[in-house]
Amino acid sequence: MLALVLLAVIPVVMWCTQSVLLARAGLPIRGRISAADLPRSLKRINRAATYLAFVVVLVAYPLLRGHNPLVYYRQFLPGGDRPWEMLYGASAAILYLVLLYLAWMLTGNVRFELRHGIRRIARSLGGAPLTALLAAGAEELLFRAMLLAGLLETFNTGSALAIGVIVFAGAHYVRSVKRYWTFAGHLALGTLFCVAFVCTHAIWLSMGLHAGGVLILMAVRPFVRYTGPAWLVGASIFPYAGLAGLAGLILLTINVWLGYGVTTP
Amino acid sequence: MNTPQQPAIVAAVCQQGSPDAPAMKTYLASHGVDQAQWTAPDDVHDVDRDVRAGTIRRVVFLRPDDLLTALWDQAIAAEQWLNAEVRAEFVESPGEHADAFVTATLRSWCVWQRHRRRRQVTAGVVLSAAALALAFILVQLGT
Numbered sequence: 001m002l003a004l005v006l007l008a009v010i011p012v013v014m015w016c017t018q019s020v021l022l023a024r025a026g027l028p029i030r031g032r033i034s035a036a037d038l039p040r041s042l043k044r045i046n047r048a049a050t051y052l053a054f055v056v057v058l059v060a061y062p063l064l065r066g067h068n069p070l071v072y073y074r075q076f077l078p079g080g081d082r083p084w085e086m087l088y089g090a091s092a093a094i095l096y097l098v099l100l101y102l103a104w105m106l107t108g109n110v111r112f113e114l115r116h117g118i119r120r121i122a123r124s125l126g127g128a129p130l131t132a133l134l135a136a137g138a139e140e141l142l143f144r145a146m147l148l149a150g151l152l153e154t155f156n157t158g159s160a161l162a163i164g165v166i167v168f169a170g171a172h173y174v175r176s177v178k179r180y181w182t183f184a185g186h187l188a189l190g191t192l193f194c195v196a197f198v199c200t201h202a203i204w205l206s207m208g209l210h211a212g213g214v215l216i217l218m219a220v221r222p223f224v225r226y227t228g229p230a231w232l233v234g235a236s237i238f239p240y241a242g243l244a245g246l247a248g249l250i251l252l253t254i255n256v257w258l259g260y261g262v263t264t265p
Numbered sequence: 266m267n268t269p270q271q272p273a274i275v276a277a278v279c280q281q282g283s284p285d286a287p288a289m290k291t292y293l294a295s296h297g298v299d300q301a302q303w304t305a306p307d308d309v310h311d312v313d314r315d316v317r318a319g320t321i322r323r324v325v326f327l328r329p330d331d332l333l334t335a336l337w338d339q340a341i342a343a344e345q346w347l348n349a350e351v352r353a354e355f356v357e358s359p360g361e362h363a364d365a366f367v368t369a370t371l372r373s374w375c376v377w378q379r380h381r382r383r384r385q386v387t388a389g390v391v392l393s394a395a396a397l398a399l400a401f402i403l404v405q406l407g408t
Binding site for chain 1: 381382385386388389390392393394395396397399400401403404405407408
């Protein structure tokens, strides 16, 4: 429960920071969390404050429970052969996404073309691996090593998994977003990561799956234009929100379940 | 579907024996065409081949939509038809005015796009299922 409370603090911090920055920019304060019309320099401060809130919550959680943060998170990053799970997860996610994009390209449901200038594409591709690792690492620590691990101490596996999935999916809609129909995709995505964590009681596998997915999404984004219906292929960075993507996530979850089963911590 | 009759310089894009065939025959007769190479609309690429070979210089379509659908389907090479100065005629003219032809063109494009989208979605569903099955098996083998 402590994890849930701490997670709930993050949107509050985000809203407070945004309100201060909006006031500083002479803009009206609003209820929804959106940095859309903030000047670029203030946007940067806003983003930094959000990341700082993530770090503070990550550190505060084990400290409030009387654990050393490093020791606490280290238990979810076991050594030996276990880091290979990350490679397995990344390869599996990449394989699914590449085959899906190939199928959609061959059938005219996505079009591959240069959407930006070469310099912007090079910058975006160059930063993709690091961004994928950082985004996946931060979210897996927050939602699996902290939240789900905490929920598993309080609830049975099914309930903990359900709450973990809903909170993970909901967290992607705390800020104002363009699309809300992608929620089912986030639920399926959350299920995959949570099952991976429950099966392995480590974040290597879920981090690999997460990072592999983010990597491909970032790598194809400057080239892909979705021409097929959203119900089939999703949209923008949400190919997993369409029917094919959802089916892919379900199959990948079965892969993980069959491959790793449930290990009792 | 072709009924080659040498020398064939006029192509009639119409299925022989179809309900449209009498109208095509009447049109050809009234325009002094004694011999024509009949080709079904689905086989219009055969007409394109003969245009490229230089044996066809005049093509009669039932309606503009048949020509436009062939264009959208890339069944005919528009540039080569222009270079060869192929004369396209229609049994059912879209009307005297240019705006009628524009409307007919847009309508044809919309209908063609709808059909194409349906084909793409069906193919997308089938190929996505195949891709997912392949991914599932490969990941399972790699476990």
